[in-house]
Amino acid sequence: MAYKSPTEEHKFIPFGYKLMFSYLIITLIHVLVFGYFANWIFVDSARKKTSDNVQAALSQMKDNIRFKMMDTVRLSDMMYYDDTLAARLRQYQEGWYSYESTTQYLIPKFNSVLKSTNRRTSLVVYLRNETLPEIYNYYNDSDPLTYAGKSYDLYHLQRIEDRSWYQNFPPEKYGETMMWQQVERDIEFGNISLLRRMVDTARLKPNMDIGFMRLTVKLSDLFETVSPDFGEGTSVRIENGSGQVLYERGSPLNSSGKQASDKEFLTIKEPFGNMDWQLITNIPKAWVEKDARKVKLLTAGIGSISFLLFVCVGIFLSGYFSRRVSRIVMVLDSFRNGDFRKRIRFKGRDEFSTISESINDMVQHIDTLIQQVYVTGLKKKEAELESLQAQINPHFLYNTLSSISLMAKFGQVEQLHRMVSNLALFYRLSLNEGRTIIPVANELEQAKAYLDIQKAKYTDRLEALFEVDPAILKYEMVKLLIQPFLENVLKHAWCGDRVHIRVTGQKIGDDLEFRIIDDGVGMTAETLRRLNADDGNEHAVGYGIRNVRQRVQLHYGKVYGVRIHSRLGIGTSVSIRIPCVTRKTPYVDKDETGV
Known part of the structure; x- marks a missing residue:
């Protein structure tokens, strides 16, 4: 090579x-x-x-x-806990009392509340008592906080009863229920309002509101201490629980001065305790990690x-x-x-020199060993085939001679003669001058001779039919593949006192398939699974099936073999699959006369 x-x-x-x-x-x-x-x-x-x-x-x-x-x-x-204010608001008296309450107490009270702070604050009070007049300013569609920084308005509660922010206001918990929220035009003007009920504390009915107050302040005043003094490109914002930004200072810029993404920042949050607000600052990672x-x-x-x-x-x-x-x-x-x-040689005494010497010594023996193993393998395979073949003939001969003995005992001369003639024909075809491979025609003739021997024993209780495609007769095969399954039918498949056997042969692609079909007793699913198992367990299958399967696989390979299909009470079908092998020389039967 x-x-x-x-x-x-x-x-x-x-x-x-x-x-x-x-x-x-x-x-x-x-x-x-x-x-x-x-x-x-x-x-x-x-x-x-x-x-x-x-x-x-x-x-x-x-x-x-x-x-x-x-x-x-x-x-x-100052208004929530004022009992006098609550007393005035729960009196529904028109005329002088209403006028006096408004001018002598309500207006001075609201003014005193607004004067109690130095920040711009707008106060709006909504009263349930409609006997009191509404007092409000006209702001010319502008921010109320721009007018002198302080103002108040007095409205009736019915003005806001249909507003969602009023309807969704939480139930009253005395002294605690209040909410910071941007309502009406607060977002537009940059304001935020403290919303709170006015309740009737004197009558011990805190859940009965007598009014509603709204104190509005500038976001810039409330959050004036919020400053992003943490470095260049940082920003600080305040968000509520829904993620709305209430206030923001600074702009999140990257090193190139462009708007940066969230991945470029270290985000730190500080919650407002019992409120749903939180302070959030974004610090550029590049600034933090510059060192x-x-x-x-x-x-x-x-x-x-x-x-x-x-x-x-x-x-x-x-x-x-x-x-x-x-x-x-x-x-x-x-x-x-x-x-x-x-060969390979290295100078010196190191690992490579040792490897080269070992390789050279090994190669001297490889060619001889390959030839010996190859020849030994061929001889072993031939010996295994001959051993398996030798196991069949004595088994069959023993059964047949037992039948001949019984016929001779009962004087069935004609049947005895036919059986002896068919036995001679069977062994002439089986011996085949010591050849293991025979023509397909001879294999089928052996099977017919075997059934003729058995018909002499069982007479009309046994019926056999051969349906073979003539095109497959030109091929050759390992001998005695069909006969062991015919023997199994006659040994195990009887259902009553009759049995029918059909033998078929056809070419499927590049393979030959022989089928032995009977209408006998069939077998259980567990028995069928055990017989079809090809796991090397010699005790899992019957002697005949194991013998045929081993001979097929020894000669043709593991992809070929035997497959069984059966249903209890219906019958059994055995399939034998082998490759198509064309005969090299025509087969000549040297003895056409029988025994």
């Missing part, structure tokens, strides 16, 4: 490159891992320090905001120097070892292609 170089067979990465890459990878892994963890620890520390500082600043902002909010709550308390760049540059420098150093070392070492490995691979590849004449 002609030698083929390794490059003609397959492409692969040379051993020298693999060795060099392994050196580089092992070395650089340590540098990269060290750099990664050093950078991660430093950045994490910087983030934590920044987060703590910002969290403290946000907490201070939150306290300042809460102080201003509590100042507005204090204004609402980490030094670590990255240092790591990159060390990695580059290490890479160049070990490239030089790797080239030298890989070149030295790869030349030796390449010589071994070339010689082994020639051995694989059947050329055992080459």
Whole structure:
């Protein structure tokens, strides 16, 4: 066989490159891992320090905001807990009493409330008592807080009873129920309102509201201490529970001055305790991690120097070892292609010299061993086939001679003669001059001779029919594949006192299929599963089935064999599958006269 170089067979990465890459990878892994963890620890520390500082600043902002909010709550308390005010509002008397209540108490009370704060505040009171007049200002479609910074309006409650913000106001819990919310045109004017009921405390009916108050302040006044003083590009905003931004200062910009995405920021949040608000600040990660760049540059420098150093070392070492490995691979590849004449030699006393000597010693014996194993395998296969064949004939002969003995005992001379003649014909075809492979026609003739022998025994209780495609008679096959299954039918398949057997043969693709079909008793599903099992368990199947299956697979391979289909009470069908093998020379029967 002609030698083929390794490059003609397959492409692969040379051993020298693999060795060099392994050196580089092992070395650089340590540098990269060290750099990664050093950078991660430093950045994490910087983030934590920044987060703590910002969290403290946000907490201070939150306290300042809460102080201003509590100042507005204090204004609402002046009316919420005023029993005199509640007494005036629950009196439904028109005329002088209504006028007196409005001019002598309500208006002075509202003015005193607004004067109690130095911030711009708008007060709107909605009264359920409609005997009291409405008092309101005309703001010319502008922000009420722009008029002298303080104003109040007095309306009847029916004006807001259909408003969703009033209808959705939570149930009253005395002294606690209040809500900061942007209603009416607050969003448009940049305001926010404190909403709170006015309840009848004197009658101990806190759930019976006598009015509703709305104190409006500027967001800029309430949140004036909110400032993004954490560095360039930072921003601070206040959101409510639904994600609506109530107030925002600063603009989240990246290093190029453009609007940045959320992924470029470190976000820190500070909740408002019992409120659903929260302070949120966005700090650019680039600003937080600016010192980490030094670590990255240092790591990159060390990695580059290490890479160049070990490239030089790797080239030298890989070149030295790869030349030796390449010589071994070339010689082994020639051995694989059947050329055992080459030998390999190395100078010195190292591992490569030991490998070369071992290879040379091994190759001296390979060719002889291959021939010995090949010849031994062929002889073993032939011996196995002959052994299996030898197991069939004595078994069948024993059964037939037993039947002949019974016929002779009962004086059935005619039947005895036919049986002896058919037995002679069967063994003439079976012996076949010692050949294991016979024509398909002879196999079918053997099967017919066997059934004729049995018909002499069972007379009209046995009926047999052969349906064979004449086109398959030109092929050859291992002998005695059909007869063992005919014997099984007569031994196990009787259903009553009659049995019918049909033998078919046809070509399917490149295979021959023989089927032995009976209308006998059939078999259970468990028995069928056990017989069809091909797991090497010799006790799982019957003797005849195992014998035929082994002979087919020994001669034709594991893809061929026997398959059984059966239903209890209906019958059994056995399929034998073998490849189509054309006869090389015509078969001549030298004895046409029988015994």
